[in-house]
């Protein structure tokens with residue numbers, strides 16, 4: 001498992017009273033995680049010119065890793081801050097909790113400390129921002145102020161104007177018993193909340209995994225109702241008798257199957273939630289094939305479709321688990337290093353397939369799935385994977401792909417150490433959906449590259465831009481439509497070397513926000529306009 005994710009949210013603060021503008025970003029990408037954002041006034045003619053420039057940059061504490069933008073930022077050091085989007089002037093700042101020490105978890109993934117990691121989500125109807133924060137309760141499970149056993153997680157709701165706690169928050173997550181396994185309860189100290197958050201029918205959901213697979217942990221999905229201010233879901237990805245209920249400090253304990261997705265959000269269409277899990281232990285599926293609705297309890301290396309109950313509880317209605325998942329387990333080759341990309345069904349569909357999704361993890365095998373029938377386990381011909389299509393990329397992906405549903409339709413992925421690749425969308429003679437690799441970038445991306453995010457100027461033909469952040473090279477942008485010789489043409493944008501890992505740029509009315517990597521005393525956000 002790898003773990004740094006630094007994210008950004010864009011929220012308008014230009015007027016005295018905050019309000020939602022139609023070009024604001026209130027969550028990480030779109031709820032479906034398709035990666036396509038049509039309405040942020042990003043014009044490629046401007047982006048590819050000197051008019052697109054760095055508007056401001058801010059520095060924060062040494063090694064404080066910035067997480068959000070105008071106006072709301074949340075960091076690994078448990079700071080939340082607001083800024084003026086145009087000038088960068090600080091408006092408010094608050095440290096919600098003492099951050100958890102990386103030395104308490106024996107994992108170098110987050111050396112600067114652990115606080116708020118998953119990108120928050122804003123509810124514009126109440127001006128409230130929601131996030132999870134990792135900290136301590138002194139003498140909670142062991143003596144002392146710190147230590148892994150005193151590590152806990154809180155769920156916060158904070159007023160985005162005052163940065164004060166909304167009534168009823170924060171809520172402590174620790175000791176919550178899993179809704180689908182009475183033997184498992186939540187221990188914040190060994191857990192790591194990494195996915196971006198999503199707000200579905202009044203409940204905020206976030207995925208939990210571990211730090212470097214250390215200690216006894218099981219991947220969990222938490223849901224907190226923002227109206228009743230209660231935890232309404234704590235779903236253990238592995239449950240039942242085959243799970244090893246080991247001591248907290250056993251490195252092979254728990255069920256594993258962390259939900260982290262390199263910081264991507266669970267994907268949702270408003271009623272269903274899709275997540276992808278990582279490596280596990282003791283998976284039930286073996287020689288026999290199994291249907292996606294068969295009630296598998298060892299949901300490791302799986303794409304999982306949850307139904308959301310009226311109260312916000314989660315139940316598994318469908319899953320896909322690759323036939324070689326045990327081999328993936330034994331090599332720590334997480335399918336769930338990437339999230340699920342739910343594709344726009346008004347464009348990406350075909351005979352007998354109304355809605356598609358895409359997933360690719362560390363193995364580099366890109367699976368195109370039927371979102372309404374994910375495929376179960378070995379349900380294909382001759383016990384093969386029952387998927388719409390499988391495409392092998394040159395390397396693994398941490399963080400998922402992104403799509404552009406116009407002008408024929410494209411899917412973009414950024415395998416580590418390789419060129420970014422573009423697939424076009426078409427149909428076979430029988431009408432089945434087919435993706436074909438048609439182009440690649442001249443540039444190669446290093447480890448920690450973010451998820452492809454695609455903008456357009458309100459859907460205008462030829463205005464698509466595909467964006468990636470690269471930890472070394474910084475922000476990159478390409479024309480989304482491949483050129484005729486099979487290349488993605490890059491746009492000329494200002495150098496912003498040194499991005500934090502696994503981030504998406506965020507957008508608001510012709511502006512873009514980024515999180516730059518700590519370099520000595522300097523860290524912060526760049527806004528380009």
Ligand SMILES: *[C@@H]1O[C@H](CO)[C@@H](O)[C@H](O)[C@H]1NC(C)=O
Pocket residue numbers: 183184185186187216217218245246247248253254
């Ligand atoms: C291991 O952790 C799980 C919670 O994930 C818990 O149910 C179990 O009791 C723990 N084992 C021990 C021996 O503490």
Ligand SMILES: *[C@@H]1O[C@H](CO)[C@@H](O)[C@H](O)[C@H]1NC(C)=O
Pocket residue numbers: 247249
């Ligand atoms: C695990 O923790 C228990 C106390 O909870 C302690 O007695 C035991 O020695 C620890 N084991 C290891 C391997 O650290």
Ligand SMILES: *[C@@H]1O[C@H](CO)[C@@H](O)[C@H](O)[C@H]1NC(C)=O
Pocket residue numbers: 408424425426436438
């Ligand atoms: C997709 O690319 C393939 C291979 O280059 C090409 O044959 C096909 O016409 C393209 N399909 C569309 C819809 O552009």
Ligand SMILES: *[C@@H]1O[C@H](CO)[C@@H](O)[C@H](O)[C@H]1NC(C)=O
Pocket residue numbers: 483485486487489
């Ligand atoms: C394709 O065209 C671009 C310019 O549009 C050029 O930089 C690139 O080298 C060409 N690639 C190939 C494979 O010819």
Ligand SMILES: *[C@@H]1O[C@H](CO)[C@@H](O)[C@H](O)[C@H]1NC(C)=O
Pocket residue numbers: 048479489490491492
């Ligand atoms: C960007 O602008 C340059 C001129 O500065 C031009 O040569 C290039 O084709 C443009 N790139 C794209 C992808 O539009």
Ligand SMILES: CC(=O)N[C@H]1CO[C@H](CO)[C@@H](O)[C@@H]1O
Pocket residue numbers: 179180181239295296297315316
């Ligand atoms: C008690 C309970 O609800 N158990 C469920 C936990 O989740 C698995 C996976 O969906 C179900 O099979 C169990 O029935």
